[in-house]
Amino acid sequence: PLSSHNSLPQSFLLQSQEQVRKIQMDMEELQQRLCADYSLCHPEELILVGQYLGIPRPPLKNCYSQDLRLAACLNQLHDGLQLYQELLKALQGISPELAPTLDTLQLDVADFTATIWLQMEDLQVTPKIMPILGTLPSFSSSFWRRAGGILIFDRLQAFLETAYRALRHLSQV
Amino acid sequence: GISLSASVIPLGASITASCTINPNCTLTEKAIRIVWRLDLEQLPEGWQHQREDGTLESNITLPHLNLTHAVLSCCLLLPGTLQVIEQAELQAGYPPQPPNNFSCIMNLTAQVLTCQWKSGPSTHLTTIFTVKSYKSKGNCQSLEEPIPDCIPRAGEENQCSIPRSQFHMYQKIEIWVKAENMLGEAESPHLCINPMEVVKLEPPILQAAKAMLDPGSSLPQPGCLQLQWKKARQNKHLEQTCDLRYQHPGELNWVLMSPFLSFSPQNEGEHSLCGLHFGTRYVLQMRCIRWPMSGHWSDWSPSLELTT
């Protein structure tokens, strides 16, 4: 059952903003390094490889304003973040220089996922059963890991921007 | 061999020892008697007797052991010689007091939660400190998952750092330090903290500033300083408020501007500081704190010396 109040507390929004900013900072650093070291600077140059690798794109349609429902949006946000945690794990071995920042990114995404889950618990809207994540791509060459990294970071940036806009809206309701 | 009532006892307590020397120890026939020694000091005779099978036995009680470390020797007195047959190490001290001043700080650069404490008076015994913690929720009423114990590194007795991968930065943990030795254990008060609420920021950077140019004239505005400040790179994602302080070199008191920066989402910028004496040298420092969410003040930035 949806709890009485339909909106998100300001403290949760403030904290989410901080966590989203940190994740974005981590990814900017990774993107800059991949561009400088491997000349992979534009995700649009990797659409073909992305299709070939079959990198899943977690849905966020419950968080778009016309269909914005608090519990459904938080749930989809949580599932999407869990999928991104798995995708980031698949990038392990991307390169020794990037590994520390990638580890930090994974921990930051895990922390934000935990923050969302905690908020869902507070609102008593946690799902009964957890979704099974689809098949994940396996990046079998260092080029595919780098290319996969560029695509994943690009999509996670967009995912987070949409998510934060929804959270801000849901905290002003 | 020697058997003891206990090898580690509270300082000043009593200890009983018994020594048995079996007959097939060739020396026993010529033995006069068993003699006890504490370190190098011979002790008054213990209760002795010889069993039918020739085993020599002696018991002794030391009423108050006031040495934190001593060696008890069981010797055989023979004509013209004293032979040490067996030794036992004795230790005395105190059970640990609860560690106090227990506090933790989240270090974003090293990505560790570093906890510190003051240990009580010396126990004279090897005392192990262990930081124990649990992931938790709400106000730590329920303990969720245990976090691996944190054992201080050699040389850093009263400090321990937990890597961030072992907890969630935005979730409560219940944490305390336990002191333990052979005579007992004691715990500090338990803290219920959200690591990010105890984050200590890296100090900001105050850069050399150009004396502020008068709009339209080449002379710097009198009594003004143009500051360039930059928040530490590792904290750029945190909303912060910052203080500035300045003083004449050599003077004791600082003039504090608090807040100096607030609500400014920028990570770097310029600021003109006016109302100062003309042609005077000033020392400036800046510090920041996570705000409006809670945290600890950074250290003051390295000093910047400027002349108006």
Added chain:
Amino acid sequence: GISLSASVIPLGASITASCTINPNCTLTEKAIRIVWRLDLEQLPEGWQHQREDGTLESNITLPHLNLTHAVLSCCLLLPGTLQVIEQAELQAGYPPQPPNNFSCIMNLTAQVLTCQWKSGPSTHLTTIFTVKSYKSKGNCQSLEEPIPDCIPRAGEENQCSIPRSQFHMYQKIEIWVKAENMLGEAESPHLCINPMEVVKLEPPILQAAKAMLDPGSSLPQPGCLQLQWKKARQNKHLEQTCDLRYQHPGELNWVLMSPFLSFSPQNEGEHSLCGLHFGTRYVLQMRCIRWPMSGHWSDWSPSLELTT
């Protein structure tokens, strides 16, 4: 995928690459052609053709690769977009030159044989140095037992220490350092040494000396200094000869007394140094060497400043 004639080549050499894109890669029908990129720079068109099975293939030769590290990208030019299909990392550099100035010193305190060398000019490639050695006899005509390879620790590129447990201190070993990278390997000249013949002593200790008392009078003998010297504890078992040098503070040249101590089996003693200016401050230093058997001079002892 991309196949290369070699992924590591001598700097300035040529390299040939071939890229094949199989037909089931959905967009190949709309593909205009294959485009090569070296880092971000598009390369002149390579030789291209399409096989019957639809596989696109392009070969390219880079006549002179003058970058020590570059990324070669095989891309598909499609209407309105360039798609990166595959990348290969190229490295160029030089095979290693034989390391020179290879020498070893036996350190009795740390009980290790420490070897040092100078590597040749930079190869731009990851180059591994390994100190190889064999227990040997006579003048190392025959190699007996191999000693485990010594790999320098991180941060100590041109130095490696072999623990004494891996060789006999008074038996010959043949030892050299090998440099190796993807383009080749090279060895330093081989040394045939007896570790004890390259022992470097710890410096002796010159202690504050009392001005020498005139026999029978309370005034110190003019122009004399009474020195107390002590050989380093770790080298006491070695017969040594020692030098002494002294100078006026601030002056450049030293007065050398060599030998200062010879044939003296003692490990410490006093010595009166006379013939000096009266009421003058002197700086003194002492060093020792294993003698008559061979070894290396110890460093000079810390300076001792005295006034006659």
